[in-house]
Amino acid sequence: MQLQQRKRSQWFARRTESLLPAIDGRKPPCILANDCGGCSLQHLNDSSQTDWKHRQLDKALSRIGEIDHPSEPVLTDPSLALGYRNRALIPLHRDAEGKLRMGYYRRGSHRIVNLNHCPVLDPRLDALLEPIKQDLQATDWPADADLHQGDGLRHLGLRLGSRTDAVLLTLVSSTSDLEGLHGLAQEWCRRWPQVKGVTLNLQPQRNNKVLGTQTRLLCGEEQIEERFCDLSLLLGTTTFFQVNTPQAEAVIQRLCSWLLQNAGPTTVIDAYCGIGTIALPLAAQGHTVLGLELHEASVDQARLNAARNHLETVQFKAGDVKALLANALPSHEALVVDPPRKGLEPEVVDQILECPPRWLAYLSCDPATLSRDLKRLAGDSGVYDVDQLQPVDFFPQTTHLECLALLRRR
Numbered sequence: 001m002q003l004q005q006r007k008r009s010q011w012f013a014r015r016t017e018s019l020l021p022a023i024d025g026r027k028p029p030c031i032l033a034n035d036c037g038g039c040s041l042q043h044l045n046d047s048s049q050t051d052w053k054h055r056q057l058d059k060a061l062s063r064i065g066e067i068d069h070p071s072e073p074v075l076t077d078p079s080l081a082l083g084y085r086n087r088a089l090i091p092l093h094r095d096a097e098g099k100l101r102m103g104y105y106r107r108g109s110h111r112i113v114n115l116n117h118c119p120v121l122d123p124r125l126d127a128l129l130e131p132i133k134q135d136l137q138a139t140d141w142p143a144d145a146d147l148h149q150g151d152g153l154r155h156l157g158l159r160l161g162s163r164t165d166a167v168l169l170t171l172v173s174s175t176s177d178l179e180g181l182h183g184l185a186q187e188w189c190r191r192w193p194q195v196k197g198v199t200l201n202l203q204p205q206r207n208n209k210v211l212g213t214q215t216r217l218l219c220g221e222e223q224i225e226e227r228f229c230d231l232s233l234l235l236g237t238t239t240f241f242q243v244n245t246p247q248a249e250a251v252i253q254r255l256c257s258w259l260l261q262n263a264g265p266t267t268v269i270d271a272y273c274g275i276g277t278i279a280l281p282l283a284a285q286g287h288t289v290l291g292l293e294l295h296e297a298s299v300d301q302a303r304l305n306a307a308r309n310h311l312e313t314v315q316f317k318a319g320d321v322k323a324l325l326a327n328a329l330p331s332h333e334a335l336v337v338d339p340p341r342k343g344l345e346p347e348v349v350d351q352i353l354e355c356p357p358r359w360l361a362y363l364s365c366d367p368a369t370l371s372r373d374l375k376r377l378a379g380d381s382g383v384y385d386v387d388q389l390q391p392v393d394f395f396p397q398t399t400h401l402e403c404l405a406l407l408r409r410r
């Protein structure tokens with residue numbers, strides 16, 4: 001181990017070498033495991049990873065949330081411990097000798113660990129990495145994800161409709177001034193029939209946002225189809241969509257059946273709805289749904305997907321949940337929240353506590369912020385009882401864990 005940095009009373013260390021295999025350890029499936037910052041649990045076998053994640057969740061729930069309701073066993077799909085990602089955005093860098101590097105950052109640094117394969121990526125995308133890298137190597141386009149060296153390519157984006165096989169490729173660049181760009185995009189569409197489109201996303205800002213706001217079509221179609229919960233969804237270059245399609249579907253189906261069994265067809269707010277990944281399946285089950293989402297392009301996409309699936313009982317509003325929720329709460333029986341990692345803002349929890357809908361479903365990607373929010377919503381002075389806490393492993397080999405909390409008003 002090499003000690004790297006101290007944050008308050010905690011030291012962070014980097015594993016440099018394994019001298020003895022741990023009892024529950026194994027040879028990691030990725031040859032770059034000791035260097036790449038992507039998947040830090042792959043030295044543990046699959047069941048030990050799940051146990052570790054479950055313990056982290058239970059610790060957070062009891063220490064931060066003071067919740068004594070036991071959580072269910074973690075929902076896993078052993079057939080998808082690897083090869084589950086339907087999307088990747090991979091940094092690019094061309095060095096002074098002209099060699100192109102493509103890969104994720106080394107732990108704790110901004111140095112790219114060069115890769116040709118990524119075992120957690122769906123094999124249908126993984127097979128494209130090496131030939132695309134070779135094609136990019138053969139151009140004279142500059143590449144530097146961080147833009148320290150000036151303008152050029154920044155990231156390679158790959159997106160898969162895991163149920164349709166359709167692929168959308170994206171070059172993220174600070175400039176469109178790349179000679180032969182259209183020709184290479186056409187070559188990719190010709191060579192691989194599953195590549196339905198190639199886009200250029202312009203991100204000229206020197207910040208850590210991977211994608212910019214402008215996307216140009218280079219070849220084929222701008223969006224690909226994915227099938228999700230028996231619906232047909234169109235996904236574009238910048239669309240947020242859950243990266244593990246089957247696991248996302250499993251947890252959303254769990255949420256939908258819990259609500260239908262308990263409340264029958266009812267009125268539901270889907271706050272932080274993205275492109276309607278939860279709102280649309282709920283509407284398909286007969287609920288009347290209002291989706292709230294900050295990102296306007298996602299709202300447009302959600303409306304398009306509602307029309308595409310002939311769903312008429314769902315509406316979407318663009319804006320901040322904090323500004324829209326209080327007005328919507330009195331006319332709805334159920335609320336679904338799926339916030340970013342930072343969880344619910346205190347004002348949003350205040351609004352829920354002031355006018356609590358009968359049913360509350362909270363899908364969280366961070367056990368610590370979920371626990372913090374549950375303490376207020378379902379603790380001694382809260383207004384909800386916990387019905388179920390269902391952890392779900394969307395991201396095997398990494399430390400991340402999703403959890404669905406299903407609550408009923410006391």
Ligand SMILES: C[S@@+](CC[C@H](N)C(=O)[O-])C[C@H]1O[C@@H](n2cnc3c(N)ncnc32)[C@H](O)[C@@H]1O
Pocket residue numbers: 240241242271272273274275276277278292293294295298319320321322338339340341
């Ligand atoms: C974890 S994603 C969930 C998206 C969607 N439920 C899904 O499963 O695909 C969180 C979403 O919340 C949106 N968001 C973040 N802050 C927000 C806010 N203050 N008000 C409304 N939406 C917000 C983001 O744009 C993003 O689409």
